[in-house]
Amino acid sequence: MNDAVAKKLQAAFPEAIAEVIDFRGERTFVIDAGNLLPICQFLRDDPELRYNFVSDICADDMLPAYPRFALNYHLRSIPHNHVIRLRVPVADPEQGPPTLASLWPVATWLEMEVWDLMGIRFAGNNSLRRLFLPGDWVGHPLRKDYPLGYEEVQFSFNWEAIDARKPYAKD
Amino acid sequence: MTIPITAEDDTVQELTVEELRAKYGSGMTIESEENMLLSMGPQHPSTHGVLRLLVELDGETVVNLANDIGFLHTGVEKNMEAKTYTKALVMTDRLDYLAPMSNNMGYVLAVEKLLGVEAPPRAQVIRIILLEMARIGSHLVWLGTHALDLAAMSVFLYCFREREYILDVFEMVAGQRMMVSYFRPGGLWRDVPEDFVPAIRQFLDFFPAKIADYEALLKNNPIWLQRTKDIGAISGEDAISWGLTGASLRGSGVDWDIRKSHPYMGYETYDFEVPLETDGDVYARYHCRMREMWQSLRIIEQALARLKPGPINIDDRKIVPPPRAELGRSMEAVIHHFKLWTEGFSAPTGYVYQSIESPRGEFGCYLRGNGTPKPARVHFRTPSYVNLASLPVLAKGTFIADLVAIIGSIDIVLGEIDR
Numbered sequence: 001m002n003d004a005v006a007k008k009l010q011a012a013f014p015e016a017i018a019e020v021i022d023f024r025g026e027r028t029f030v031i032d033a034g035n036l037l038p039i040c041q042f043l044r045d046d047p048e049l050r051y052n053f054v055s056d057i058c059a060d061d062m063l064p065a066y067p068r069f070a071l072n073y074h075l076r077s078i079p080h081n082h083v084i085r086l087r088v089p090v091a092d093p094e095q096g097p098p099t100l101a102s103l104w105p106v107a108t109w110l111e112m113e114v115w116d117l118m119g120i121r122f123a124g125n126n127s128l129r130r131l132f133l134p135g136d137w138v139g140h141p142l143r144k145d146y147p148l149g150y151e152e153v154q155f156s157f158n159w160e161a162i163d164a165r166k167p168y169a170k171d
Numbered sequence: 172m173t174i175p176i177t178a179e180d181d182t183v184q185e186l187t188v189e190e191l192r193a194k195y196g197s198g199m200t201i202e203s204e205e206n207m208l209l210s211m212g213p214q215h216p217s218t219h220g221v222l223r224l225l226v227e228l229d230g231e232t233v234v235n236l237a238n239d240i241g242f243l244h245t246g247v248e249k250n251m252e253a254k255t256y257t258k259a260l261v262m263t264d265r266l267d268y269l270a271p272m273s274n275n276m277g278y279v280l281a282v283e284k285l286l287g288v289e290a291p292p293r294a295q296v297i298r299i300i301l302l303e304m305a306r307i308g309s310h311l312v313w314l315g316t317h318a319l320d321l322a323a324m325s326v327f328l329y330c331f332r333e334r335e336y337i338l339d340v341f342e343m344v345a346g347q348r349m350m351v352s353y354f355r356p357g358g359l360w361r362d363v364p365e366d367f368v369p370a371i372r373q374f375l376d377f378f379p380a381k382i383a384d385y386e387a388l389l390k391n392n393p394i395w396l397q398r399t400k401d402i403g404a405i406s407g408e409d410a411i412s413w414g415l416t417g418a419s420l421r422g423s424g425v426d427w428d429i430r431k432s433h434p435y436m437g438y439e440t441y442d443f444e445v446p447l448e449t450d451g452d453v454y455a456r457y458h459c460r461m462r463e464m465w466q467s468l469r470i471i472e473q474a475l476a477r478l479k480p481g482p483i484n485i486d487d488r489k490i491v492p493p494p495r496a497e498l499g500r501s502m503e504a505v506i507h508h509f510k511l512w513t514e515g516f517s518a519p520t521g522y523v524y525q526s527i528e529s530p531r532g533e534f535g536c537y538l539r540g541n542g543t544p545k546p547a548r549v550h551f552r553t554p555s556y557v558n559l560a561s562l563p564v565l566a567k568g569t570f571i572a573d574l575v576a577i578i579g580s581i582d583i584v585l586g587e588i589d590r
Binding site: 023024026028052053054055056058059060061072074078081083085104105106108109110113117130131132133134141142146148 | 240252411412425432522526533548557559560561564
């Protein structure tokens with residue numbers, strides 16, 4: 001199945017696949033954000049592939065590499081019993097890939113988590129809001145430059161007071 | 172890292188009802204001004220934890236609904252990045268606190284996949300027994316609280332009585348009732364005590380009669396049938412596109428169980444069935460889980476027959492610490508022991524995704540190693556979180572009393588939703 005899907009994808013999108021990675025029996029296709037939607041549509045609707053289930057959307061911060069972020073889409077074919085991973089590098093988190101809500105309604109919900117904790121915006125997803133964190137939270141904690149602890153937590157009411165005594169360079 | 176606050180960010184606490192509706196915009200556009208907006212939870216017994224729902228009601232009918240979560244967020248994924256692979260294990264117990272064994276398994280399997288090792292046969296068999304015990308224990312809490320929500324109080328008391336026995340078994344093997352952390356990368360924390368096998372045998376002897384008791388209380392009970400039949404129905408196709416997994420998916424007739432499709436721990440060698448229902452309503456999900464308990468008993472029985480003496484950890488001193496007895500005799504053992512408990516083992520660069528069938532559905536763990544003893548990224552695909560996404564779809568058009576039945580039937584645990 002790994003090879004069948006690779007062959008089909010190469011045939012349908014000859015330019016789109018930047019890299020194919022095999023690690024521990026898992027196949028990853030590295031693609032760019034512009035091709036995400038047509039590739040997913042193809043993977044979902046092709047009768048021999050039928051990747052009809054999106055298991056997970058998960059963001060990864062690769063700091064200090066460039067592009068800094070990467071999104072992993074774990075797609076599952078229930079009829080053919082197979083999993084693949086699409087990996088989409090994201091250089092600018094404000095200009096993230098398009099939402100997959102038109103293919104799988106659950107994608108909206110999964111993308112909300114990614115935005116809240118990693119701060120990657122999905123084009124066309126209008127529900128991006130604070131989900132786990134309080135509504136007035138600033139920053140995205142899963143980013144590598146977000147400190148884990150030993151740091152005063154800034155809420156909106158004491159943001160400036162704490163900011164004034166923080167030891168980093170101010171502009 | 173200065174991020175300026177905008178004026179809108181500052182007024183969250185003082186939102187008016189209209190602004191609240193606008194804020195929950197996508198899921199929450201008010202249909203008519205006559206409708207009532209009700210905040211249900213977060214301290215509400217039938218939301219199974221600290222789930223808050225914003226419900227738009229027309230009389231008693233649910234017109235629209237938005238989930239508000241995050242009251243239990245503890246930053247598990249971020250915290251794990253700062254711990255070694257072994258120490259990060261304890262965080263996984265706290266996700267789905269009703270089935271900590273399953274969470275341990277998902278994470279440990281991902282670590283083992285990243286390292287490229289496999290646990291020895293005895294450890295695998297013990298893991299299977301405990302995983303299925305955890306499944307039964309979790310289903311007992313689900314059944315008890317689900318029935319309690321629908322006013323069948325006695326079922327709750329019976330279920331918790333039997334669950335106590337399962338927790339006692341966990342305490343026997345792991346020293347902890349709930350936060351077990353018993354599975355370790357490469358095997359188990361220690362071997363099971365002598366009393367383990369008799370205790371499981373006793374469980375297999377008395378538990379079938381108990382399931383029969385619960386079924387006698389509910390299966391043909393007219394009140395139960397009326398409260399669950401044709402409520403919150405979803406078709407198999409919709410269930411797939413909404414990402415439902417576990418009994419919630421199988422209740423809609425989709426034959427999908429990760430123990431069958433992507434077997435781990437040797438599940439492919441066990442003889443068991445995947446219960447399927449076709450109606451997709453609350454009753455179908457209830458019936459699926461009840462039948463799953465019988466199948467779990469079958470698996471435990473087969474696993475018990477395969478439990479042979481042997482090592483419970485892999486023989487790789489770079490991953491598993493040496494046995495206590497060796498420390499007095501071997502200098503190398505002391506060095507390995509010291510290195511493992513101070514620095515930990517390093518995993519190669521790369522990323523893996525490992526999913527298992529937890530009592531609630533597909534529990535997936537994405538793990539990226541970067542050659543250091545600490546994971547570079549851990550992400551959990553938790554079944555409760557994804558299953559909750561479809562709640563507005565399931566609940567639309569039902570009575571608010573039925574909403575309680577639907578929440579119970581998708582079996583959520585807020586610990587793993589909020590993480």
